[in-house]
Amino acid sequence: MGELGWVEGWPGGGIRTGRLWLREPEAGDRGAVIELFCSAEVGTYVGGPRERDEMERAVPETPRRRHGLFVVDLDGAMIGIVTIDRHGAGSKGHVRPEGGEPELGYMFLPEAWGHGYATEACAAALDWAAEALPGEPVVLCTQTANTASLRVAEKLGFTEVERFEEYGAEQWFGLWTRQG
Numbered sequence: 272m273g274e275l276g277w278v279e280g281w282p283g284g285g286i287r288t289g290r291l292w293l294r295e296p297e298a299g300d301r302g303a304v305i306e307l308f309c310s311a312e313v314g315t316y317v318g319g320p321r322e323r324d325e326m327e328r329a330v331p332e333t334p335r336r337r338h339g340l341f342v343v344d345l346d347g348a349m350i351g352i353v354t355i356d357r358h359g360a361g362s363k364g365h366v367r368p369e370g371g372e373p374e375l376g377y378m379f380l381p382e383a384w385g386h387g388y389a390t391e392a393c394a395a396a397l398d399w400a401a402e403a404l405p406g407e408p409v410v411l412c413t414q415t416a417n418t419a420s421l422r423v424a425e426k427l428g429f430t431e432v433e434r435f436e437e438y439g440a441e442q443w444f445g446l447w448t449r450q451g
Contacts, residue, residue: 286341286395291388293341293353293395296334300342303349303380304334312381316417318438343379343392350388351379353396358410363435364444372410373400375447377423384419390426397427401449409447414440
């Protein structure tokens with residue numbers, strides 16, 4: 272996850288929703304970050320879980336802070352992350368010929384699944400992106416086999432642009448634009 276430089280200003284104090292707080296990473300998040308990336312369930316649709324030893328060495332005491340990366344906090348504990356990054360020009364799926372569209376990404380710990388947290392957190396991040404990057408379309412890519420992620424995309428208002436084969440699986444590529 273490289274430095275973006277395309278977003279000016281991180282939302283001071285984070286973003287609060289009805290149940291969640293989207294904030295910068297803190298030292299106390301390290302264990303949850305490692306668990307998130309090492310979870311077999313979480314890794315199912317994102318290339319598999321990472322090795323715990325590798326993550327223990329790679330994750331600093333305070334996970335890296337950067338614009339577009341939000342820790343999703345529920346009652347003082349990290350339950351997931353939401354990111355807004357540029358969709359790589361070399362990646363498949365684009366809505367602009369030059370690529371580089373803001374791309375929504377998210378991962379949540381399995382115990383947070385099924386409660387609507389992903390939809391709530393991603394909606395807040397999309398609202399932030401619409402203000403921080405006015406007029407920019409936001410894209411999302413997920414495996415078609417990941418039915419839970421497809422439901423989140425639908426609830427958020429993403430519309431399908433195309434499907435393609437990548438990473439050995441069929442991918443769903445969608446577009447979100449701010450309504451109203």
